[in-house]
Amino acid sequence: MRNFIVLSFLLTAACGGGEKSEAPPAEPAAAEAPPAAEPAPAAAPAAEAAPDLAAMPEADRTAWLMKRGQEVYAQGATGGIACTTCHQADGNGVPAAFPPLAGQKDHMGDCVKHAGIVIHGLNGEITVNGQKYNGAMPAQGAMSDADIAAVITYERQSFGNSFGPCLPADVAKARTLPAPVLK
Numbered sequence: 001m002r003n004f005i006v007l008s009f010l011l012t013a014a015c016g017g018g019e020k021s022e023a024p025p026a027e028p029a030a031a032e033a034p035p036a037a038e039p040a041p042a043a044a045p046a047a048e049a050a051p052d053l054a055a056m057p058e059a060d061r062t063a064w065l066m067k068r069g070q071e072v073y074a075q076g077a078t079g080g081i082a083c084t085t086c087h088q089a090d091g092n093g094v095p096a097a098f099p100p101l102a103g104q105k106d107h108m109g110d111c112v113k114h115a116g117i118v119i120h121g122l123n124g125e126i127t128v129n130g131q132k133y134n135g136a137m138p139a140q141g142a143m144s145d146a147d148i149a150a151v152i153t154y155e156r157q158s159f160g161n162s163f164g165p166c167l168p169a170d171v172a173k174a175r176t177l178p179a180p181v182l183k
């Protein structure tokens with residue numbers, strides 16, 4: 001079990017799973033590039049290019065969070081490991097090792113608590129959908145608030161969940177609180 005986790009880490013590190021190279025989504029209004037601009041030196045890290053989510057209409061904001069969240073889930077982000085490494089592409093996890101993310105409301109229903117799991121990682125025995133797990137999820141609080149809000153929004157709205165979107169402000173709040181304790 002521990003070996004499995006260590007192996008996952010090594011594989012992830014070896015494959016550079018945390019890197020991210022795709023350009024962030026362009027805003028329709030920002031589509032005209034300045035004519036004199038040299039070809040941009042690749043994309044800036046997407047986290048820095050996050051739009052002002054608080055100022056966006058709700059539907060656009062949720063769409064951005066879902067799209068970015070899917071990327072972070074599948075590819076990782078600066079400071080975070082691709083969630084798919086352990087929880088799998090379908091969110092079903094691995095029996096007895098990694099819990100499914102078709103999660104329970106008392107684990108995932110609250111944005112601040114949910115963000116806390118990603119920021120602090122998780123250890124100790126928990127029960128998900130009647131199955132016990134006792135593993136170690138690595139802390140990934142080095143990801144930006146926007147990336148964490150995105151990946152948890154994606155989780156909350158995928159795999160049969162419908163817990164609603166979360167915002168970077170929820171992540172910022174979670175950073176001020178102790179690690180959540182789950183059962």
Ligand code: HEC
Pocket residue numbers: 005008009073080081082083084085086087097098099100101102103104107108114117118122123124125126128133134135136137138140151152155
């Ligand atoms: C190295 C493996 C690993 C990676 C990568 C990982 N997790 Fe986990 N995750 C775990 C383990 C193991 C647990 C259960 C910990 C325990 O037993 O206390 C867990 C638990 C969780 C839970 C609580 C599960 C529930 O249904 O109650 C959530 C939510 C979660 N992870 C989200 C994420 C997100 C989001 C990412 C990507 C940013 C991620 N995890 C990346 C291993 C991982």
